[in-house]
Amino acid sequence: MTQKRLMILGIAVTVAVLFATATVWIDHTGTNAVPSLFPPSEGDHRTTFVLNATFPKISDSYLVYKTVTPEVTTDFVEDIGRTFGLTGTAKPYIEATGEICLVDGIKGVREQVSVYRYSGAVVYEIPDKGFPTYIDSQPILPSENDAKEIALDYLMNRNLLPRDAEFTNVEVNQIIGNATVSYNVTLAVRFSRNFNDIPVCGHDGLSVIIGNNSEVLGLVMNWRAVEPYKEISIKTPEEAYKELIAGKNRVQPPLETMLDQATINEISIGYWMEPRINKQEFVLPVYAFTGTAIDSEGREEPFRDFVSAVRSEGLESLGVVY
Amino acid sequence: MKRRTTCMKFALIIAVSSVILISYANAGTGDDNDATSPEVGVEWVTEYSFPHSPLPNSDDSAKAFYNGLGNAGWTRRFDKGNGDTKEAHFEYNGQDSTYIDGVDIAWYQGHGTKSRLELSTYWKWVGFSNEIEWGDHDLEWIALHSCHSTEEPSNFKGSHYGLNGVHLICGFKTAALNCVDGGNFANRLLNGEKVRHAWRHAIDDTHGSGYTVRIIGENSACGNDHIWGEGSVIADPTVDSGYYMWTYSCSD
Numbered sequence: 001m002t003q004k005r006l007m008i009l010g011i012a013v014t015v016a017v018l019f020a021t022a023t024v025w026i027d028h029t030g031t032n033a034v035p036s037l038f039p040p041s042e043g044d045h046r047t048t049f050v051l052n053a054t055f056p057k058i059s060d061s062y063l064v065y066k067t068v069t070p071e072v073t074t075d076f077v078e079d080i081g082r083t084f085g086l087t088g089t090a091k092p093y094i095e096a097t098g099e100i101c102l103v104d105g106i107k108g109v110r111e112q113v114s115v116y117r118y119s120g121a122v123v124y125e126i127p128d129k130g131f132p133t134y135i136d137s138q139p140i141l142p143s144e145n146d147a148k149e150i151a152l153d154y155l156m157n158r159n160l161l162p163r164d165a166e167f168t169n170v171e172v173n174q175i176i177g178n179a180t181v182s183y184n185v186t187l188a189v190r191f192s193r194n195f196n197d198i199p200v201c202g203h204d205g206l207s208v209i210i211g212n213n214s215e216v217l218g219l220v221m222n223w224r225a226v227e228p229y230k231e232i233s234i235k236t237p238e239e240a241y242k243e244l245i246a247g248k249n250r251v252q253p254p255l256e257t258m259l260d261q262a263t264i265n266e267i268s269i270g271y272w273m274e275p276r277i278n279k280q281e282f283v284l285p286v287y288a289f290t291g292t293a294i295d296s297e298g299r300e301e302p303f304r305d306f307v308s309a310v311r312s313e314g315l316e317s318l319g320v321v322y
Numbered sequence: 323m324k325r326r327t328t329c330m331k332f333a334l335i336i337a338v339s340s341v342i343l344i345s346y347a348n349a350g351t352g353d354d355n356d357a358t359s360p361e362v363g364v365e366w367v368t369e370y371s372f373p374h375s376p377l378p379n380s381d382d383s384a385k386a387f388y389n390g391l392g393n394a395g396w397t398r399r400f401d402k403g404n405g406d407t408k409e410a411h412f413e414y415n416g417q418d419s420t421y422i423d424g425v426d427i428a429w430y431q432g433h434g435t436k437s438r439l440e441l442s443t444y445w446k447w448v449g450f451s452n453e454i455e456w457g458d459h460d461l462e463w464i465a466l467h468s469c470h471s472t473e474e475p476s477n478f479k480g481s482h483y484g485l486n487g488v489h490l491i492c493g494f495k496t497a498a499l500n501c502v503d504g505g506n507f508a509n510r511l512l513n514g515e516k517v518r519h520a521w522r523h524a525i526d527d528t529h530g531s532g533y534t535v536r537i538i539g540e541n542s543a544c545g546n547d548h549i550w551g552e553g554s555v556i557a558d559p560t561v562d563s564g565y566y567m568w569t570y571s572c573s574d
Contacts, residue, residue, distance in 0.1 A: 047374075047375065093513065094506065094509045094510070094513070096505055096506065096509065097506055097509075097527060123526075127519060131518075131519065131522070131568075131570070133542060133543075133545040133546050134542040134543075134545065134566075171571070172571075173570065173571040173573070174568075174569065174570050174571070175569040176566075176567065176568045176569065177566070177567065178542075178564055178565065178566050178567070179475070179476065179479075179564055179565060182567075188571065188573065190531065190573075190574070192574070202530065202574075203530045203574055204574055205530070205531065205573060205574030207573040207574070220526075220573035220574075222573075222574055247375060252499060253377075253378075253379055253499045253500040253501050254375050254376075254377060254378075254499070254500050255375075255469060255497050255498070255499060255500070256377060256431070256432065256433055256434060256467065256468045256469045256497070256498045256499070256500050257433060257434070257435065257468075257469030257470065257497050257498075258370070258374040258375070258433050258440060258443070259374075259375075275501075275527060275528045275529075275530075276527060277506070277527045277528065295435060295469075295470075296374075296433075296435060296440070297435050297436075297437065299435075301496075301497065302532070304532065
């Protein structure tokens with residue numbers, strides 16, 4: 001072999017070695033780091049994960065719930081509207097999301113209530129008061145304790161407080177302003193629930209929106225009715241963590257940020273609820289992974305993601321696809 | 323002869339002064355029959371390379387927005403995805419007057435941060451504070467469906483003004499989920515919702531607590547805007563170093 005050919009062969013081998021080295025990927029699987037030559041071929045998740053939590057103990061089985069969705073018609077929505085003191089004719093608003101809306105301007109200001117056909121969720125608001133275009137002074141908002149009492153009175157007086165609702169927190173949910181001054185416009189008093197002491201997570205909650213002079217200006221109620229269906233065994237948290245790393249069996253879409261690293265500080269079980277615009281027949285257990293993440297600019301932010309706790313054969317038997 | 327020459331010079335001075343004054347006071351020098359022939363364009367990215375995650379819903383979401391308005395009579399100008407998205411489409415020294423700033427409403431969905439849009443994993447980025455000037459040609463409203471896109475409003479008043487006549491920039495203060503929100507947003511706009519209400523409602527329908535939207539406007543009056551043909555639209559605002567913002571936290 002000529003010297004020239006030897007040189008070409010040497011260069012080719014060097015390039016091949018460099019390529020293989022550049023594609024080494026290490027999977028973090030809890031306490032064991034498993035190096036592999038190529039990135040994971042399954043799933044889409046490329047973020048590096050660091051485990052800083054213990055795996056929870058799990059039960060032999062968990063109850064699956066079936067949702068009970070009301071038949072949401074325009075009459076139904078008009079009934080709901082009367083709960084808020086609204087009159088008028090409800091009309092289909094957005095077909096794709098199943099939203100039916102009733103708008104009432106009889107008091108001189110627009111009030112509206114929407115009910116979503118696929119979930120029974122209710123959204124009530126007074127847009128111009130609840131979400132003003134401009135304000136030039138700080139609205140007078142109640143204290144946290146007063147806000148909680150105002151919300152409870154409002155809900156109980158309208159028979160809207162579910163028996164299993166638990167107070168969660170009060171937070172500022174709207175701020176408007178300019179570069180030099182901004183104002184807290186409204187508070188949200190939030191409620192959540194558990195199924196057999198297991199938190200319901202995802203898109204499930206009740207929020208009462210309170211604004212200037214403690215006026216209730218809105219309500220958001222994603223609260224699907226459920227009934228027990230059957231018991232089901234679930235995968236181990238170790239299995240779920242591997243799936244999180246591999247980007248498999250997530251129950252919600254990925255984040256639109258490029259995360260370099262995520263540190264998991266807590267792993268828990270919850271029951272997953274879909275957004276109000278989605279149909280959902282069964283309520284299933286999920287693993288919730290909570291912690292912090294570093295984005296592509298090196299900034300730390302909260303991290304939370306969910307992996308189905310039900311094995312694939314269980315999902316198939318229920319006809320569920322994530 | 324002398325008088326004629328003087329008159330011509332005077333007329334020329336008046337004409338040049340008028341052009342300068344109009345250009346400074348009114349953005350949107352490329353406004354072209356907006357009210358009667360409004361235009362829409364979208365750019366989206368699903369494919370991000372290792373080690374960062376793809377966004378499988380960006381195309382469906384962007385196209386739902388594009389076709390939602392298109393089917394209602396808006397002129398479809400461009401639908402660019404993945405390799406066809408270009409930084410130049412967004413940038414003032416690129417082709418923005420043909421793309422992002424060449425339409426009345428635009429949609430971007432893909433990865434992002436508080437300082438840039440990330441059109442690919444490496445080196446295909448659009449910086450907010452120094453690479454964009456939106457609204458000085460045609461753009462009235464833009465939705466940036468990406469994480470933290472409007473978290474730092476001052477980034478749109480950097481060494482170059484991203485808020486340069488555009489009425490509203492709709493985005494996220496927090497992270498965002500890769501949901502198919504485009505069609506819902508378009509439907510709400512076409513139902514006569516104000517732009518900022520439509521954005522808030524559409525995102526609230528799919529995101530829960532922990533996610534916050536932020537809409538930035540050149541001034542507070544921009545917050546009353548509907549899209550063309552569905553309600554009032556303010557005249558293109560005078561551009562200055564200020565901005566106004568509306569921040570809403572989603573509910574579960």
